[in-house]
Amino acid sequence: MNTERLNTIIETIGVKNVQLANLAGFDAANVSRLRSGSRNVLRDSTTALRISESIYKYSVITHTTDALFNVLQIPEDSSSETAIDAILDTIFGTSDANISKKKETKDRKHENEVFGVKLDRIMILTDLQNVRLSQLIHVDASLISRYRAGVRSPLSNRQLTDKLVTALFQRIEKHGLIPELSDIMNIKDSELDEELFRKWLTNPELTSKEDISSTEKLLAAFNGFSYKKLPVPPPIEEIVSKDVIYQGALPYLGRAGLQEAVIRFLGSVFYEKKEELLLYSDQNMDWMVEDLSFRMKWAALMGSCVKNGTRVKIIHNIDRDLDEMNEAIISWIPLYMSGMIESYYCSSHIGNRFSHTIFCCPKNYCISGSHVVGTEDRGRYYYHTSEESLAFYEEEFNALMKTARPLVRILPISKDAIPECSITMSKKGLPQMTAKDSPFDKIKIAINPDIVRVYHISEPYVSIEFTHPMMHRAFTSYAERMMV
Secondary structure (H helix, E strand, O other), X not given: OOHHHHHHHHHHHXXXXXXXXXXXXXXXXXXXXXXXXXXOOOOOOHHHHHHHHHHHHHHHHOOOHHHHHHHHOOOOOOOHHHHHHHHHHHHHXXXXXXXXXXXXXXXXXXXXXXXXXXXXXXXXXXXXXXXXXXXXXXXXXXXXXXXXXXXXXXXXXXXXXXXXXXXXXXXXXXXXXXXXXXXXXXOOHHHOOHHHHHHHHXXXXXXXXXXXXXXXXXXXXXXXXXXXXXXXXXXXXXHOOHHHXXXXXXXXXXXXXXXXXXXXXXXXXXXXXXXXXXXEEOOOOHHHHOOHHXXXXXXXXHHHHHHOXXXXXXXXXXXXXXXXXXXXXXXXXXXXXXXOEEEEEEOOOOOOOEEEEEEEEOOOEEEEEEEXXXXXXXXXXXXXXXXXXXXXXXXHHHHHHOOEEEOEEEEEOOHHHOOOOOEEEEEOOXXXXXXXXXXXXXXXXXXXXOOEEEEXXXXXXXXXXXXXXXXXXXXXXXXXXXXX
């Protein structure tokens, strides 16, 4: 059993030990021991089969099958049996494939590609030819050509990198191109200096390798979305009975209490066919995502409320990194596609001492919680029905909305509005760039200076719009890589 390959697969789809254990039907400690290598099993064992089946099930639930199939190196339309066999082959097989080494090679290649895209943009901006740059830094012109093509990069040679950065920045200053470079780097003119330019051009973290990977995962989720692929939810009556609406205003304790309160809250909204929900929480979301059984109930209830005509206004907590933001969006994709969700993010930053939760159905009921960060799982959550409390928490939510900006917008489109090319990008001062080919067959991407539109070109026909600056930069980096 190859634990390195097992861990690579698990990390690719983002499943946690407890989630995998819940699906497989055994203790999370068993998963931990398998991952560490302290426990070994045979390929034909029940444990091996259950782990493989659970990995596949989780990828289906979270729309990460494309990423999984890419690691397994099997076709995108592979059956569940093929996928499970491939997981077993990868973990227990004796082939020469080495996922870790392939990933390392792929990462290095990707770094070169991103560096090449940036270098090419700067050379176009400064009207600098390969021969002239090669003369400035004393290398052969063919090497500059390979840099621009993303075949190689100078990043492992500090002296050569210094010469390249200085030569480019001096030319930018000489020709008065600081405003144009600032626009490319998405910073203020006053902030730009040679050191910041160096970091943007050469620092692996600032090349957005991780951001591009996260963006690919988000695009794969949109590309793979189909109402036909969604798991069939359990009947609402099996999740929550009508009696739950009439429970008292008791406090709900800890993680299990919050889950119980949310079931009651969404069940009440469903049975009484309420018109609107206001949702905000900046606490850790493990209470929702780690327990897959609860997550399925939550998804079924949310989906049923939306089908009933309930509109949802949600302020997402995105004061983390791009990957966490995209994960939140991926989990909401089926709801976004309904067109009944308005999603926002707060432009003001949260603190790191307290967490807050407000789930409000205006003038009807509300869940609230406020805790010291780290104590949420044993905290108290209150279920409000009094007119005074409901008015207070609705006012609190509206105060947050004053600092909120749109995160994702879903708009219906006609087939005539869909771009011809797979990727289209327009930049200030640069001609429009296009790419006819992309890994995705059911979406097309159009990037303008201030907005990104992802067109879903099969049912449902919608455009998914993003304006968040961090997401815009990540989409731009992804598109530039595809246009190399």
